[in-house]
Amino acid sequence: MNEARIVHLVSEDVSVIIVQDDDSLPVILHWGVRLPVEDETLRAFAAAEERPGLEDVSDLPYRASVLPEHSAGWFGRPGVEVQRDGAAWSPRFSxxxxxxDGAEMAAGELRTHTGAVTFFAHDAFTEIELELEIDLQSSGLLRTRTRIRNASSSPAPLEVGSVLVSLPIPVRANEALDFTGRWAHERIPQRHPIVHGLHVRESRRGRTGLDATMLVAAGTPGFGSDDGEVWVGHVGFSGNHEHALERTDSALAFRGGELLLPGEVRLRSGEEYVTPWVFGSYGVGLDAASHRFHDFLRARSRSSRRPRPVTLNVWEAVYFDHDEATISALATEASQLGVERFVLDDGWFRGRRDDRAGLGDWTPDPAAWPGGLRPLAEHVRGLGMEFGLWVEPEMINEDSDLARAHPDWILRARPELPALFRFQQVLDLTNPEAYAHILATLDDLIRDVGISYLKWDHNRDLIDAGHPGTGRPAVHEQTTAVYRMLDELRRRHPDLEIESCASGGGRVDLGILERTDRIHPSDSHDPIDRFHILRWTGLLVPPEMLGSHVASAVSSVTGRTHSLPYRCAVAFLGHFGIEWDIRSLAADEREQLAWWVSVHRRFRRLIQDGRPVGGGELDPSGPAMRGIVAADGAAALYTIVTPPVAADTRARVRFSGLDDKRDYRVTVSAPESLGPPWQVPDWIRDAPGIDADDDAGVAFSGAVLRLVGLEFPTFHPERAAIVRLTAAG
Incomplete structure (x- = not known):
């Protein structure tokens, strides 16, 4: 152990202690709370748990490395699964x-460092070279990726079956949280005990998936939004992938990586495979772990550059019934409400009267748009709004000119085409000609029409997604081709913003989010469902990247009816928008909606820059809360919703994230029907509205608000209030 390299990666509140001994792959001894320790203490800790085996020669115990090796005595999932012609399947890396950060580290050296450490290894027998990068961001977000190179001169390719990193978690974290879902109701939480064995969540859909877990959390019993230690793992990849928790003898780890199909990655001599980034976030409470993901995205996304424009999307107003006069009138109405971005959705291109035809033919339909889209775009810009457009570049209808001209541009694993879903197939963007055609078409549209925003959809899973001609699996290359296209469009158009939509929230991961600026969390705008979809998707995605729209009173998905204040309150803490035929608004509805737009615009910088918090998720019979707290603790906004049914008429709501040493003035916007008048407490009934001046409202201690809370009525279901807190003095 005297020759061991010891790396102590640190951020303000996180430590990762890595030991690399002899020529073995590195082991993470600690990932969690920041340890204020001296070098000698670290050396003693690194050596303290060494075990000798039998006479130092037999039964040598193996502590799993970041890439556990079967050849060293690991009987769980190997970190690297490869084979070359049936051999080279059990590598032993040195x-x-x-x-x-590029500076070589000597054997026996101990370093405390903020940044990245890279381990270079090889296996002379299997002729494989490996690079393992472990990076601790200044925010405390941990990420790792691996590069595997075939160093053999043999003509036989090296087939990569999987690369699954192992991020160790203390076994005291014995409760797990992951997610499932479906179309129109993504991110349904699942809490369960962690038991010995492997808990695996695979996605083989060729996109993240509507039912995908998005992330896996392991925590101490009863962990919640602001309490209990939590370790969160996430695979930042938009194709097939795997999240897992592996509990073995005295050990627990998050395992994650890309899920490769048979033969998908076959490396010829000198070729290499680079894994997606796999992320880990530690915190006391889910919110603290979540903030590290938010910091990562806010440092990269164009959504952080300027206030988020209030958006109107025309989909639920007109569906496929496009008419220039009608949609121009919608734009005029939108501008009068304070809308700042107008988005033309599906139905604008040639032959697109329903979802059975037209995908791939990305030119305006002459019947609906005889002069093309430029007149509408100029009308929109003349009203002071930006113009956005819906596209689905990865898909193609069989009934399209593009499919008839290039049937060989459709992914398939067999001579016949895959099963239809939503009447569409998948365009082979791994084909250089198809890629160049779509890229040029989109580039021309953006330039010619003056598009500032693309809503980029992806409405089917990838089934039998093989390379035409060979049938080899194509999901990996298709995913990386999409990444290249997005990167290139953003390079050519530095101010272009892109939304990731995939039948709603079917593609939500850090791979796509590094290249896009917001997501469409769900096709359901029903506020009952939407509140929880926003809360749980918000563990990964900051609020300004969560499209959050107000739709019609009757949900197009669930058929439920809700009041306008309830719908607006639920949508408020996000990238606010409208998806509704506003031509039908009554005068009072128009006035209310314009008020919500104006108030959101007043507070959107707080929503965009603040720290999201949550609460109430452990008690379905109590009120639930989503909040945003300014980084300096000077202001906060909270949306509180009542439970669907409760035996109690009221329950205390604690306002997470506040500064205990400050007093806060309280303003509230709540519906008159929050409960019977005698059930509504004075702090709500007597409070000014959230649009009041900053010095309005009664002041309460931050410690009381955070630690004790205030009673909130739970008498009526499907009610919501916005609470604004402003530091006094």
């Missing part, structure tokens, strides 16, 4: 060098 470290050649270690570098801290």
């Amino acid at each position: 470290i050649r060098a270690v570098a801290l």
